[in-house]
Amino acid sequence: MKFIIQRDKLVQSVQDVLKAVSSRTTIPILTGIKIVATEEGVTLTGSDSDISIESFIPCEEEGTENVEVQRAGSIVLQARFFSEIIKKLPMDTVEIEVQNQHVTTIRSGKSEFNLNGQDASEYPHLQQIEEQNVFRMPTDLLKNIIRQTVFAVSTSETRPILTGVNWKVENHELSCTATDSHRLAMRKAKVEAENEISCNVVIPGKSLNELNKILDDTSEPLDIVVTENQVLFKAKNILFFSRLLEGNYPDTSRLIPSESKTDITVTTKDFLQAIDRASLLAREGRNNVVKLATLEADTLEVSSNSPEVGKVVEQVQSNSIAGEELKISFSAKYMMDALKALEGNEIQINFTGAMRPFVIKTLHDDSMMQLILPVRTY
Structure with missing residues (x-):
C-alpha cells in the first residue's frame, strides 16, 4: 500500500x-x-x-x-x-x-x-447492515435532539437501560426520551422515510455524545438505519455504528402529569440566572437544592439555604402565575440543565403540587419537554 x-x-x-x-x-x-x-x-x-x-x-x-x-x-x-x-x-x-x-x-x-x-x-469486520428501517433528518436537527435529551440519561449502571436514550419512530415522527428516574427529557421531530417504518430502540448515551462531536453543524440530510441490535448513522463520508442496549425501556408516559394546579410563565434567561445565583450557596452534591415560592403580584421567590455557608433570596418577576400558591424544592442542577436544553425566550412550568413531578416547556412549542421530580426538604 x-x-x-x-x-x-x-x-x-x-x-x-x-x-x-x-x-x-x-x-x-x-x-x-x-x-x-x-x-x-x-x-x-x-x-x-x-x-x-x-x-x-x-x-x-x-x-x-x-x-x-x-x-x-x-x-x-x-x-x-x-x-x-x-x-x-x-x-x-x-x-x-x-x-x-x-x-x-x-x-x-x-x-x-x-x-x-x-x-x-x-481486524473485526463491521456488520453489513440490511437497510430496511431507514429514516432521515437534517444533521443540525439531529445534533439538537441529542443535546436536548442525552444529558438526562442515568450515569449509574444499576439500571443499564436508563444509560441510553429511547428512540421511537411511528407515523414519520421520532420521539426521543431520556430519564435517570429523577428527571426526564423528551423531544419529538418529524422524519422522512421512503416507507412506513416503526421502531423502538435504546441508544447508549455515550454513543450519542460521541456522534454529536463528529457531526458538522449543517442542514445536510443524514440517514439513520435501525436493526435489531445496531443503529447506523450515515453522514457525508462518515459511517457511525453503535450497538443498542438490550431490554425494555420503562413506560415514561405514566410519569407525565395530565393536569396542573399552578402554571407559571417566565422569561427563560432571567429565571436561569436566578437559579444559577441561588445554587452558589446550595451545597454541592446531593443537596444542591433551591426553593421556589409564588408571591403576590406575579412574583416568584427563589431561595437557597445552607447552614454552614449562608442563605440567598431573590425575587423574579414572572410573566404570569395562575392557580394555587406553591412552595416547592428541586435540584438547581437539574433545573439549569433543563432550561439550557429548551429553546425560546419564554417558558411555561406546570406544577401539580409540592411533591409531584413538574413539567417545563417552551411556550407555544410541544415538540420538547423537560420533567423534574421535586426534593423533600422537610
Whole structure:
C-alpha cells in the first residue's frame, strides 16, 4: 500500500475515528486504526466493539485532490502513536507506505517515521447492515435532539437501560426520551422515510455524545438505519455504528402529569440566572437544592439555604402565575440543565403540587419537554 494524502484531511479523519478507539479493549487489534486505500480513496476505521466509526477520504472532492493512491492495500496502525505523529508532521502532505512485515513508513518533508503495523485482515469486520428501517433528518436537527435529551440519561449502571436514550419512530415522527428516574427529557421531530417504518430502540448515551462531536453543524440530510441490535448513522463520508442496549425501556408516559394546579410563565434567561445565583450557596452534591415560592403580584421567590455557608433570596418577576400558591424544592442542577436544553425566550412550568413531578416547556412549542421530580426538604 502506498499513497500521498493532504495532512489536514488525514488529521480530521483520524480525530473522528479515534473517538471509537478504546485503550481498555480485550481485543488488542482494536487499539489500532484500520487504514484501507483503494482507487476511490482512503477509509479509516476505529472501533471498541460498542461503537465503530468509519471515515472516508475520497481521492477527489469538488475539484480538489485529497489523495493520490499509488498502490492499493490495507494496514492497522497503533492509534495513539499514529494520531500523535500525523498531528506533528512538518508539511501539508503525508506519504504512507507499507513495507515488508507490515512495517509502515510515514514521510512528510524531511521527517520519516517507521511504525510496526498489523494485518488488516485480522481486524473485526463491521456488520453489513440490511437497510430496511431507514429514516432521515437534517444533521443540525439531529445534533439538537441529542443535546436536548442525552444529558438526562442515568450515569449509574444499576439500571443499564436508563444509560441510553429511547428512540421511537411511528407515523414519520421520532420521539426521543431520556430519564435517570429523577428527571426526564423528551423531544419529538418529524422524519422522512421512503416507507412506513416503526421502531423502538435504546441508544447508549455515550454513543450519542460521541456522534454529536463528529457531526458538522449543517442542514445536510443524514440517514439513520435501525436493526435489531445496531443503529447506523450515515453522514457525508462518515459511517457511525453503535450497538443498542438490550431490554425494555420503562413506560415514561405514566410519569407525565395530565393536569396542573399552578402554571407559571417566565422569561427563560432571567429565571436561569436566578437559579444559577441561588445554587452558589446550595451545597454541592446531593443537596444542591433551591426553593421556589409564588408571591403576590406575579412574583416568584427563589431561595437557597445552607447552614454552614449562608442563605440567598431573590425575587423574579414572572410573566404570569395562575392557580394555587406553591412552595416547592428541586435540584438547581437539574433545573439549569433543563432550561439550557429548551429553546425560546419564554417558558411555561406546570406544577401539580409540592411533591409531584413538574413539567417545563417552551411556550407555544410541544415538540420538547423537560420533567423534574421535586426534593423533600422537610
